Amino acid sequence: MVHKILLVEDDPFLLDMYSTKFKEVGFDVAIAQDGEMAIVKAKEIMPELILLDVVLPKKDGFEVLKILKSDSVMAKIPVVMLTNLGLDSDVKRGLELGAQSYIIKAHFTPTEVVAKVKDILK
Secondary structure, eight states, X not given: OOOEEEXXXXXXXXXXXXXXXXXXXXXXXXXXXXXXXXXXXHHHHOOSEEEEOSSOSSSXXXXXXXXXXXXXXXXXXXXXXXXXXXXXXXXHHHHHXXXXXXXXXXXXXXXXXXXXXXXXXX
């Protein structure tokens, strides 16, 4: 079974690196490079999981998460925050807003991120 995920990241290098890594293991990856596009894409494709950066143009990841979780249909989609904002207050905020998990990019390799997403989708 092919898992469809939405990767929301504004850094072209990281976007390419993560999308390549997920595609290599058979994921169907849609991408969005800002917060507004993330919401449009999520509604459009209804992914099984969303990887969401916090620092984004137009709407930050926390705002996007709030909007997703307030929508009855999209609220069911697990959201994993994938960011370099590692303050306890940021992690707490992400989880309180409904993120399933909070991954700090600097602490995990792309391979570990893929493994974590696979675990959540099991």
